[in-house]
Amino acid sequence: MESIDHNGEKRQVAIGIVGPGLIGKTLLSQLALQTDRLREEWGLELQVFGVTNSQWMLLSATPISLSSWQTALESQDTEASLDSFTYHFATSPVADRVIIDCTASAAVPCHYTKWLSLGIHVITPNKRLGSGPLADYLAVKEAQRHYHAHFMAEGTVGAGLPVLSTLQSMINTGDKVAKIEGVFSGTLSFIFNNFGPGRPFSDVVGKAKAAGYTEPDPREDLSGMDVARKVVILARECGMQIELEDVAVESLVPEPLQSTSSVLDFMDQLPQFDADMEARASEAAEAGNKLVYVGLVDVAAGKCTVSLQSYPADHAFAQLSGSDNIIAFTTRRYSQQPLMIRGPGAGAEVTAAGVFGDLLQVAQSLGA
């Protein structure tokens, strides 16, 4: 949807970035590369007027240079304050304003309702609101409706894969979702794409850790909580009023190792439990199956689970490679065969692209 205003006027969107870490930084680079084209082809001026990390913030009355923001932020002596950041955008002369939360913090989402109430649109790849307390989530949805502002979070599930937008389009055009099922963790996808009979599970986890696929503490991935958060986000999008605690999660962290103090100790002791996983993998292999760590939103049954499942080798879930995610939607319209989306569901470039896609959606809804 490209367009230029009849009078050649540009539509200006003022952007605030909270948390210029890996994703935020990548987003700013992607923006820098596209601003000229978007100005010329769409008549759209995407301008950054504020960047804040947890320590310092850069606020400006004029657009911040996308090539030198980092130096400017590093030389700041204005201490970070989300209240001042909010005030800066609340009083901006630019009518259309978007704050992008690129943090993974639980504290930043506490500001979403206020931002929306000020008519500031909110975009985030942060899973904390969507999978946090239901009341907070519902308050944001209500503020979105009431104040005519957008809240978009494509980057929270499957990074840049079109997961939430596809789901929303299904629901908005009247389809009825029966279930959403898939592999939602790139880390666990990588682990189970490399694990099988004869390969110690602890060895595969160690390799994934060494290759940088896991969190510094691999238990954060193996606990299944990241998958559970994505499941909650999808479930709520389908109208299920669910809390994170309502998801039945099968943790892959052996019970005795859950309280091990150090990561090193955990990795040292993990081989003691290899026999259990070997048994499960062998059992699956004997049946011609493969182990897959799957999240399930069963809308029809009203329940959500995250667990290690055994799938026939010719099933799409058993055919993944690398750290691919796969998401299968079974709906009234897609009842015989599900609609499936597959591809890398993690990484700064694709996650930032998911956020950027949301930003362009919001810009288009403002008439760009």
Next chain:
Amino acid sequence: MESIDHNGEKRQVAIGIVGPGLIGKTLLSQLALQTDRLREEWGLELQVFGVTNSQWMLLSATPISLSSWQTALESQDTEASLDSFTYHFATSPVADRVIIDCTASAAVPCHYTKWLSLGIHVITPNKRLGSGPLADYLAVKEAQRHYHAHFMAEGTVGAGLPVLSTLQSMINTGDKVAKIEGVFSGTLSFIFNNFGPGRPFSDVVGKAKAAGYTEPDPREDLSGMDVARKVVILARECGMQIELEDVAVESLVPEPLQSTSSVLDFMDQLPQFDADMEARASEAAEAGNKLVYVGLVDVAAGKCTVSLQSYPADHAFAQLSGSDNIIAFTTRRYSQQPLMIRGPGAGAEVTAAGVFGDLLQVAQSLGA
């Protein structure tokens, strides 16, 4: 993106439907089921002010009932005229107007530029513009830019699968497409999912025809031209200035049968060529492969092909079932592993949903 105007005012969109055949009719039913919800939740009034088939048309100054439009149209004595239809919408007091071309006609797209120049948005599942003469396509894209109107055609490739929207989001956020590859015909997917060594090809085609999966003349599917049209649409979206004739298409209609007069004669003579296909299927099977009829947009190499290819049994393209489409995007961001979308890519319900999704996108861009 749900919202209600601050003052509780509704945003009205006037809709014209050209060609209330199977898809158009299904779209009108889907609309009927969602209008209340969209009014309440989005403050959006989707109202149909005109419906025309090739013989008669129903034009109204007030919204047409979505439950009795068919009876009203059947009792019309106003002869169909796209000029009068255009005039009706050009002079509509409703500011936001959308004409939806649900025909497969090459004549209707001749009106798109005029509609766009009047500020009327155009949505269509009709492949004729996107795969027709390049000059006509470019004129529509130019009109879209110049007159600030939308042209959307998600339903042209993969029916309701999010193919074009995903591609557009990639391009707009700065990704670079290297190639798009896939199974774009539900009919040919069904045929090759059922064909293999020991099963006569003519037999599988006969079964597909009997089950209603093919066009009345199966040569229309087997010629590969429908796939070639989709390939051209995707290629142009990537910026390739290509004509339908530029696509190298491998037709599955044996040369001597291309001019056979009747469908019956064609089906009668097809078994004479089974040995050729059997040989190819056996050769593939011996290598552990499967035959798949694939469309390819090779952006990097600047060429498009449609051909029967042999894929390893564990390749996603060789894993399809039913009449599934699959589309794989290899891009700068998705270079190691492509982004893939898979699912039923034909059928009235899902195609109409693709059109409806476009309509909601347009409505959102108008501030709904």
